[in-house]
Amino acid sequence: MASTLVADGLEARASVERFSTHELGPTLERFQASGMLEEGRINLIGLDAIAERLGDKWEVRQEQIYDHVERSLTRHLEGGGFFQRVSPTDYLVVQPGLGKFNAQVSCLLYLRELLSHFLGGAAPEAADVLEVTSLSGGRIFAAEIDRAHAIAAARTEPPVVLPESDNLPTPWNPFVAADGRTLRVSCHLEPVFELKTFAQIGFRIVRRVLMMPGEIELNTQELRNLTTADIEKVDLATIARGVSRLQSEQGNAKQPTLFLPVSYTTLSSQRGRGPLIARFKEATRGVEKGLICEINDIEGVPGSALAAVTVLIKPFCVIVVGKLRDAPGRTPEDLRGVRLQGVAFEAGQHPLEPNEFSVWAERAITNARRVTRSVIIHGLSGPEYLGLAGLAGATHASLAARRAPAPGPAPTSGLA
Secondary structure: OOEOOEEOOEEOOOOOOEOOOHHHHHHHHHHHHHOOOOOOOEEEEEOHHHHHHHHHHHHHHHHHHHHHHHHHHHHHHOOOOEEEEEEOOEEEEEOOOOOHHHHHHHHHHHHHHHHHHHHHHHOOOOOOEEEEEEEEOOEEEEEEOOHHHHHHHHOOOOOOOOOOOOOOOOOOOOEEOOOOOEEEEEEEEEEEEEOOOOEEEEEEEEEEEEEEOOOEEOOHHHHHOOOHHHHHHHHHHHHHHHHHHHHHHHOOOOEEEEEEEEEHHHHOOHHHHHHHHHHHHHHHHHEEEEEEEEEEOOOOOOHHHHHHHHHHHHHHOOEEEEEEOOOOOOOOHHHOOOOOOEEEEEOOOOOOOHHHHHHHHHHHHHHHOOOOOOEEEEEEOOOHHHHHHHHOOOOEEEEOOOOOOOOOOOOOOOOO
8 A cells, every 4th residue: 555755744746656564563662652752853855856857767666776775874874774665755764873964964964965876066055854743553654854964963962872772773773675575583692612612602593574464474485585685684683682682691701602693695685784794793783703704594605706796705704604504414515615604404303302302413413524624513403412413513503502611621612
């Protein structure tokens, strides 16, 4: 159902069809509840000048323009903002770390750069930035900002102090997927152990993607079917949620390491890599030894391509690990020569009988060790399997259920 954006209570630009905001309900309601709407800190930026200047060419160039806007907005907002296209020519922009006037000036500067990029000398002087005043019945109500006043007020506006555990949506969480479903990313933490000493070396973030309403979890195949842009959003939201959960559960106690799951498609995308690196930099504040990047969805990726993204992400973490969907039933030949510092796979529904587990683990670990020195088994069903995994040749393992760390020497990352 189409909706209309309204400025100062009157219909504005009625000739342009607007998307319904009902799909964005969970996200927008949380912003409304946070007080940001009441404080005038949510804005809209409009592409109408570009659409009008292009005329009949607008339809042809629309997707190209959207791609540029979303890549450049991601860079402009760095890691702490949220944006969503809510109509063919309007983007809703939220910047939790900025006050009302600094957020407005930020939108003005960005939109002027955007108009200059597409229109050059023909760009209009006035930038189309609106302050969102209310959200109701599938309609976004907004008022034009006073540009001169915003610029002057931003100079003396006090900085925003975000609470340690705020209720704001993390970037792109929840979000509307390309197929129209509203998806929310959740996660939990699994403790990771170095099996030579049985010392806990940190945690791994385990993601869950839920379809709203009803919180129906997407299965493996449904996750694979997501578009590249949607997978990027899942990756960013997973890291943001995981780091937030680590802080809330561990307080100020830094962990030695944190395993961050990242899809190969995000690392290989120039659009996705920038905000991802920003998330890595933020996450480093909560660890002592550094981050471990766990690259997912590597099946079928040529070794040369995987090696290229590994080189790109290596400066932002201490170790890069390849994560297989299943325990390797044979040597993963594509990983030869990639120089991954470890290979990980899920224990899944591993046999609960110790002898069966040992046979299963030895076969999988032998295959993995032909391409790397360190092998990590994730999601073991109980601490008794840590010793069995170590005897089978694994170097590290995580437990599916949160348990107190096993006693042992001072923790180190321990990966070769």
